[in-house]
Amino acid sequence: MELDARKLQILQAIINDYIITAEPVGSRTVARKYGLGVSSATIRNEMSDLEELGYLEQPHTSAGRVPSDKAYRLYVDKLMRVRSLDDQEAEYIKDLYRDKIMQLEQVILQTAKVLSDITSYTSIALTPQLSKVVIRHIQLVPVDKDFALLVVVTSSGILKDTLIRIPEGIHNDFLNKVSNILNEQFQGKTFSEVDIKDLSPVQEVFAENQRFFNSLVDVLSSSFQESQKKEVLLGGTTNIFRFPEYQDILRARSFLSLMEEKDLLYQILASSQNNGVKVSIGTENPHEELRDYSIVTATYSLGDRVLGTIGVIGPTRMEYSRAISVMDHMGKSLSNYLTKLYGKQP
Amino acid sequence: MELDARKLQILQAIINDYIITAEPVGSRTVARKYGLGVSSATIRNEMSDLEELGYLEQPHTSAGRVPSDKAYRLYVDKLMRVRSLDDQEAEYIKDLYRDKIMQLEQVILQTAKVLSDITSYTSIALTPQLSKVVIRHIQLVPVDKDFALLVVVTSSGILKDTLIRIPEGIHNDFLNKVSNILNEQFQGKTFSEVDIKDLSPVQEVFAENQRFFNSLVDVLSSSFQESQKKEVLLGGTTNIFRFPEYQDILRARSFLSLMEEKDLLYQILASSQNNGVKVSIGTENPHEELRDYSIVTATYSLGDRVLGTIGVIGPTRMEYSRAISVMDHMGKSLSNYLTKLYGKQP
DNA sequence: TTTTAGCACTCAATAGAGAGGAGTGCTAAC
DNA sequence: GTTAGCACTCCTCTCTATTGAGTGCTAAAA
Numbered sequence: 001m002e003l004d005a006r007k008l009q010i011l012q013a014i015i016n017d018y019i020i021t022a023e024p025v026g027s028r029t030v031a032r033k034y035g036l037g038v039s040s041a042t043i044r045n046e047m048s049d050l051e052e053l054g055y056l057e058q059p060h061t062s063a064g065r066v067p068s069d070k071a072y073r074l075y076v077d078k079l080m081r082v083r084s085l086d087d088q089e090a091e092y093i094k095d096l097y098r099d100k101i102m103q104l105e106q107v108i109l110q111t112a113k114v115l116s117d118i119t120s121y122t123s124i125a126l127t128p129q130l131s132k133v134v135i136r137h138i139q140l141v142p143v144d145k146d147f148a149l150l151v152v153v154t155s156s157g158i159l160k161d162t163l164i165r166i167p168e169g170i171h172n173d174f175l176n177k178v179s180n181i182l183n184e185q186f187q188g189k190t191f192s193e194v195d196i197k198d199l200s201p202v203q204e205v206f207a208e209n210q211r212f213f214n215s216l217v218d219v220l221s222s223s224f225q226e227s228q229k230k231e232v233l234l235g236g237t238t239n240i241f242r243f244p245e246y247q248d249i250l251r252a253r254s255f256l257s258l259m260e261e262k263d264l265l266y267q268i269l270a271s272s273q274n275n276g277v278k279v280s281i282g283t284e285n286p287h288e289e290l291r292d293y294s295i296v297t298a299t300y301s302l303g304d305r306v307l308g309t310i311g312v313i314g315p316t317r318m319e320y321s322r323a324i325s326v327m328d329h330m331g332k333s334l335s336n337y338l339t340k341l342y343g344k345q346p
Numbered sequence: 347m348e349l350d351a352r353k354l355q356i357l358q359a360i361i362n363d364y365i366i367t368a369e370p371v372g373s374r375t376v377a378r379k380y381g382l383g384v385s386s387a388t389i390r391n392e393m394s395d396l397e398e399l400g401y402l403e404q405p406h407t408s409a410g411r412v413p414s415d416k417a418y419r420l421y422v423d424k425l426m427r428v429r430s431l432d433d434q435e436a437e438y439i440k441d442l443y444r445d446k447i448m449q450l451e452q453v454i455l456q457t458a459k460v461l462s463d464i465t466s467y468t469s470i471a472l473t474p475q476l477s478k479v480v481i482r483h484i485q486l487v488p489v490d491k492d493f494a495l496l497v498v499v500t501s502s503g504i505l506k507d508t509l510i511r512i513p514e515g516i517h518n519d520f521l522n523k524v525s526n527i528l529n530e531q532f533q534g535k536t537f538s539e540v541d542i543k544d545l546s547p548v549q550e551v552f553a554e555n556q557r558f559f560n561s562l563v564d565v566l567s568s569s570f571q572e573s574q575k576k577e578v579l580l581g582g583t584t585n586i587f588r589f590p591e592y593q594d595i596l597r598a599r600s601f602l603s604l605m606e607e608k609d610l611l612y613q614i615l616a617s618s619q620n621n622g623v624k625v626s627i628g629t630e631n632p633h634e635e636l637r638d639y640s641i642v643t644a645t646y647s648l649g650d651r652v653l654g655t656i657g658v659i660g661p662t663r664m665e666y667s668r669a670i671s672v673m674d675h676m677g678k679s680l681s682n683y684l685t686k687l688y689g690k691q692p
Numbered sequence: 693t694t695t696t697a698g699c700a701c702t703c704a705a706t707a708g709a710g711a712g713g714a715g716t717g718c719t720a721a722c
Numbered sequence: 723g724t725t726a727g728c729a730c731t732c733c734t735c736t737c738t739a740t741t742g743a744g745t746g747c748t749a750a751a752a
Contacts, residue, residue: 041697045695048745048746141485151495248595253598387727388723408731
């Protein structure tokens, strides 16, 4: 049995209604609110068919029906018409990136905040995967007689700077020399290519300052290690309370706990590395814990290299149309901003 | 009527029991569990007195009694014996600061995490008030032909670094010159003393590079502005779910919303600027919203200058003894660490 | 053949009644 | 001053209708 036009209409009506009300939808409601010119009995028959086909589910016999993940999938792929952003939202997003120079992580954090504000879902963002990023410059900047700043600049902005203690009697010229060595060794490499052991041959340059050499190696290697670190940023975690299905303390708590599992969230987002917007509905998701949620993600890039992923998570009865258009727009705006700011690298 | 020894004993028993169980305590429980050698009827009479004196409250006639804020205050000031940390906890804290050089904000963030882990309450931390901090060094570090890094180093570590675009044809010597000018103007001043207008007289040095001058001023002033910014860090927000009195969705939600009001939290913490540990119990707190919570705070310092505040927040039936000893220890450890690391400044 | 009206049936949600129990306050005796 | 005893309060839990939204089926109408 194929889905004829009327079945589709009814299915769409049920999905629309359920997205708004979060209550199982009955045949009478469909007949009255979405006047299709047929009686509730007819709709009842159709709904029965739709259930048999796996598009609808019944929480219990005397309740209305609820769309299945399969129905949402159909809805996203075929039924729904993608809304474009309204002016206010577009303006909000534009404002975020207008004329600002922020540290990379700040940009992503702000993006997450705006995402959760606009969609009223919880937003998740992956900071850029620095292992893929090229080291542009390393420099030891003298600060005063005791301290220097080790700055590592990458093709996507600054990675990191660390205060490092310098031994007595070290001259600025020596720091410059060290900077040059570091650049020779590491410039142009990505973080995954870098190997701290490459420094060993130049150890003799440090002569009597072996302690300085060691602490430099320490700082650099922890810096490189950290660059591999997964970092997951969140926005609007308590937005989940807006939804009636999370008025239950156990559900709310389990959601909030889920949001604290950064490793899991990382995996979820990292899996969608192919450019563009991706929608995962409930059980489509490979992770058992996400069975009850839907996730809409988009990637962001620097030039044509994908750097990371942003997304929103919410109940499966998500406003897909809105979420998708927002994510699409946001991914593109963020990529634009980054590419404009950090441009093409040598 | 003054509180005699037996009344104090009974009060202490009730507080102890309520802190553990979160259930109103009845006269029989006191008689049996905390054998004072008198019958429940006697205790009942004493409890009645204690209620009249404002130390106990009754949720309803046929329930046991619950300590009032006044009782907790007495408990904290007189009754309780301050536990010292157990070895495991002390070790945990020591570990946190051992041999690590972290960015200032990282230190505070980690401190908050450990605090909430150890106490199982939610922790709040104020990042250092940079307006009181002295600028040690400003430098423009050339990164490549398009960008330089503006680094502002303060007496408490790095404040901030910002990537800044430099116009074509600017030579490193010029950047150094600019760095020197900036240092002349701002070195040794605190952020609250600094005035961006001081730069105007040197504007002519920039000659044809007025755009560069302008963007420099922009970045600097936003940097200075940001230094005044209140920043509140949290740890263990979902710990609140551990407590039976927050199994109710409304209470849990209202707590989590409260934790999102960064301005309010800032005010709360900022108000305790006198050195040492401070305890605010329920209604003692000037803020209406905190009526149901108790807060234990401690300050942390660099040398003898108070930089900020850390604290834990939880239900009024808090384990004050534990909380106070942890906060005391933590405040001191953090101050030690900072002072050792960033030491005495010129 | 499709649609519809009608009706019995199901089942969650809600309200109400009653029993149980923890705890108090009071009184009278010790 | 202390305690045993007892009536009383009031929350909590359980059990039992009652209600109502919604279904599925059947038979008649289109």
